[in-house]
Amino acid sequence: MLDDTLKSQLQTYLGMLRNPIRLVATLDDSETGVEMRSLLETIVSLSDKVSLDTSGSDARKPSFVVAREGETQGVRFAGLPLGHEFTSLVLALLWTGGHPPKVEQDVLDAIKALDGDFNFEVYMSMSCHNCPDVVQALSLMAIFNPKVKTVVIEGGAFQQEVTEREIMAVPMVFLNGKVFGSGRMSVEEIVAKLDTGAADREAAKLSAKKAFDVLIVGGGPAGAAAAVYAARKGIRVGVAAERFGGQVNDTMAIENYISVLETDGPKFGAALEQQVRHYGVDIMNLQKAAKVVPATEPGGLIQVQMENGGALSARTVILSTGARWRNVNVPGEQEYKNKGVAYCPHCDGPLFKGKRTAVIGGGNSGIEAAIDLAGIVAHVTVIEFADQLKADAVLVNKLKSLNNVTIHTNAQTTEITGDGSVVNGIRFKDRVSGEEHHVALEGVFVQIGLIPNTEFLKDTFELSKFGEIVVDAKGHTNVPGVFAAGDCTTVPYKQIVIAAGEGAKAALSAFDHLIRTPVAA
Structure with a gap:
C-alpha cells in the first residue's frame, strides 16, 4: 500500500x-x-x-x-x-x-x-x-x-x-x-x-500590548511579505490576521510562483507563517478588524479596533485584508450552503461522485473546476453570464472535449432550488431569448471571482467602486501612516506573486514614513 x-x-x-x-x-x-x-x-x-x-x-x-x-x-x-x-x-x-x-x-x-x-x-x-x-x-x-x-x-x-x-x-x-x-x-x-470566556480574555490581552512600529492587518502573501520586510529593519512588528495564509489556504495547486516549481496552498501558507515567525513577529491569529481610527496628530498612534472588543495601536498600519469568494446572491444559495452549494471542487467534488452538478462561472477558476469535476461526477453544467467563456483557450478547448459537460453562455442564474433539505436543481434565464430553464442536479459550485474584505473601512478610507482600497504607486492610502497591499487594493491582477511584491513595497513605504516622521509627544 x-x-x-x-x-x-x-x-x-x-x-x-x-x-x-x-x-x-x-x-x-x-x-x-x-x-x-x-x-x-x-x-x-x-x-x-x-x-x-x-x-x-x-x-x-x-x-x-x-x-x-x-x-x-x-x-x-x-x-x-x-x-x-x-x-x-x-x-x-x-x-x-x-x-x-x-x-x-x-x-x-x-x-x-x-x-x-x-x-x-x-x-x-x-x-x-x-x-x-x-x-x-x-x-x-x-x-x-x-x-x-x-x-x-x-x-x-x-x-x-x-x-x-x-x-x-x-x-x-x-x-x-x-x-x-x-x-x-x-x-x-x-x-x-x-x-465561552476566551474572547474576553483575548480582547484584554490584545489591548494590553504596547504599540507596534508597524501593525499589519491580514496574514496572506501580502501581509506575510510586509511582516518579513518590516521585521528585518529591526523594528516592532505585529500581524493581526483572521486566518494566517488567507485565501492561499484554499488554493489547491500553485505552479506560477517564481522559483517554486509546484506546491499547494496549505504548504505555501505554512511556509509563509514559518518565515514570519522566524523574524520574531508577533502573530495574533483569529483576529478580525472592525475599525481603523487614524492618528489625531502627525506621528501619533493609529488604533485598530478588533471585533472581539480589543484594540491595537501602532505608528504605521498596513492593510492586507485580501478577498473572499464572491456569492452569486440568488435565492437558495445561503439556504443550501454545504447542502449542495459548494465553493471548493477539490474538497467537495468526491462527495458528488456519480451525481449531476453545475458550475457557475466561466473564468479560469470556473472552467478548471468543471474539468476537475467532470472526471468524478456524472454530468457538469457550466453557466456563464457573458456571451462567451472567459477562461484561457487551452482550458476552454479541454472542457469542450469532454462528453459529460454542457455549456450555457448568456445565462443568468436566478435560483438554486432544493427540497427543503438539499439542492435539487438550478434555474437560469437565457439573456437573449428571456426563456427560463431549470436543470435537475444535486450540486452547485460557485466560481465567480472575489470581493475585497474592506467593508469595515468604507467610512474612513477611499475605496474604488469595486470596494478596493485606493493606493498610489508606493502603497499609500488617503490616511497618513496607513498603507495597503494585495488583493484588497486597486493594484491590478490578483496574483500571489504580485501581492507579495506589493506587501514588500508597503513595508518599505511604512519604514520610510517612520524615519521621516517625528514621534508625537
Missing part, C-alpha cells in the same frame, strides 16, 4: 516515538478493510514501539484507534487516512507516542482546561486540502484531553452515513451528534467556540 519512499519516511518519523503505542482495529472483509489491515501491519513492521490488536468491536467497520500502550481510547480513524490525511495519521501516531506538537503552550493549556463531554465526529475526503487542519486539531484535542473523543471518518468508505446525515461538503464536524461546524477551522478556533 505504501511505496518504499513513504515507508522510509514513516520509519524515520516512528523513530521519534518516545513511548509505546497500540493500534486497536475493528476490521472486516471489505476492500477498505483489507487495505486497512495491510496499512496497520506495515506501520507495526516499521517500529518496535507500535503493536497491533485486531480484537476491536467498534460499530464502524473498518476502523482503528491510535492509543497509548495499555489504553483503548484515542483518535479513531474510520476508513483509510491516506491522501491528504496521511500526515494526520503520522501526527496522531507521534503525538500519542509522546512527541511534542508544534503548537503554542497556551493553546495546549487551553485544550487541557476544557471541561465537559466532547464527542467529535469529523467527515473528510482524502482529496480535501482543507480537511487536515480540522482533523489534526481534533486529534490533538483528543490526545491531550481525555474528555475529548474524536472519530475521523472518510466519507467515501461510509457513504450511507454521508447520505443519512446529508453531508455535501467536507470537512464537516459534529459535536455530540449535532453539527458543530464546516470548512477549515484551526485548533484555536475550535477551542474558542468551546471556551
Whole structure:
C-alpha cells in the first residue's frame, strides 16, 4: 500500500516515538478493510514501539484507534487516512507516542482546561486540502484531553452515513451528534467556540500590548511579505490576521510562483507563517478588524479596533485584508450552503461522485473546476453570464472535449432550488431569448471571482467602486501612516506573486514614513 519512499519516511518519523503505542482495529472483509489491515501491519513492521490488536468491536467497520500502550481510547480513524490525511495519521501516531506538537503552550493549556463531554465526529475526503487542519486539531484535542473523543471518518468508505446525515461538503464536524461546524477551522478556533470566556480574555490581552512600529492587518502573501520586510529593519512588528495564509489556504495547486516549481496552498501558507515567525513577529491569529481610527496628530498612534472588543495601536498600519469568494446572491444559495452549494471542487467534488452538478462561472477558476469535476461526477453544467467563456483557450478547448459537460453562455442564474433539505436543481434565464430553464442536479459550485474584505473601512478610507482600497504607486492610502497591499487594493491582477511584491513595497513605504516622521509627544 505504501511505496518504499513513504515507508522510509514513516520509519524515520516512528523513530521519534518516545513511548509505546497500540493500534486497536475493528476490521472486516471489505476492500477498505483489507487495505486497512495491510496499512496497520506495515506501520507495526516499521517500529518496535507500535503493536497491533485486531480484537476491536467498534460499530464502524473498518476502523482503528491510535492509543497509548495499555489504553483503548484515542483518535479513531474510520476508513483509510491516506491522501491528504496521511500526515494526520503520522501526527496522531507521534503525538500519542509522546512527541511534542508544534503548537503554542497556551493553546495546549487551553485544550487541557476544557471541561465537559466532547464527542467529535469529523467527515473528510482524502482529496480535501482543507480537511487536515480540522482533523489534526481534533486529534490533538483528543490526545491531550481525555474528555475529548474524536472519530475521523472518510466519507467515501461510509457513504450511507454521508447520505443519512446529508453531508455535501467536507470537512464537516459534529459535536455530540449535532453539527458543530464546516470548512477549515484551526485548533484555536475550535477551542474558542468551546471556551465561552476566551474572547474576553483575548480582547484584554490584545489591548494590553504596547504599540507596534508597524501593525499589519491580514496574514496572506501580502501581509506575510510586509511582516518579513518590516521585521528585518529591526523594528516592532505585529500581524493581526483572521486566518494566517488567507485565501492561499484554499488554493489547491500553485505552479506560477517564481522559483517554486509546484506546491499547494496549505504548504505555501505554512511556509509563509514559518518565515514570519522566524523574524520574531508577533502573530495574533483569529483576529478580525472592525475599525481603523487614524492618528489625531502627525506621528501619533493609529488604533485598530478588533471585533472581539480589543484594540491595537501602532505608528504605521498596513492593510492586507485580501478577498473572499464572491456569492452569486440568488435565492437558495445561503439556504443550501454545504447542502449542495459548494465553493471548493477539490474538497467537495468526491462527495458528488456519480451525481449531476453545475458550475457557475466561466473564468479560469470556473472552467478548471468543471474539468476537475467532470472526471468524478456524472454530468457538469457550466453557466456563464457573458456571451462567451472567459477562461484561457487551452482550458476552454479541454472542457469542450469532454462528453459529460454542457455549456450555457448568456445565462443568468436566478435560483438554486432544493427540497427543503438539499439542492435539487438550478434555474437560469437565457439573456437573449428571456426563456427560463431549470436543470435537475444535486450540486452547485460557485466560481465567480472575489470581493475585497474592506467593508469595515468604507467610512474612513477611499475605496474604488469595486470596494478596493485606493493606493498610489508606493502603497499609500488617503490616511497618513496607513498603507495597503494585495488583493484588497486597486493594484491590478490578483496574483500571489504580485501581492507579495506589493506587501514588500508597503513595508518599505511604512519604514520610510517612520524615519521621516517625528514621534508625537
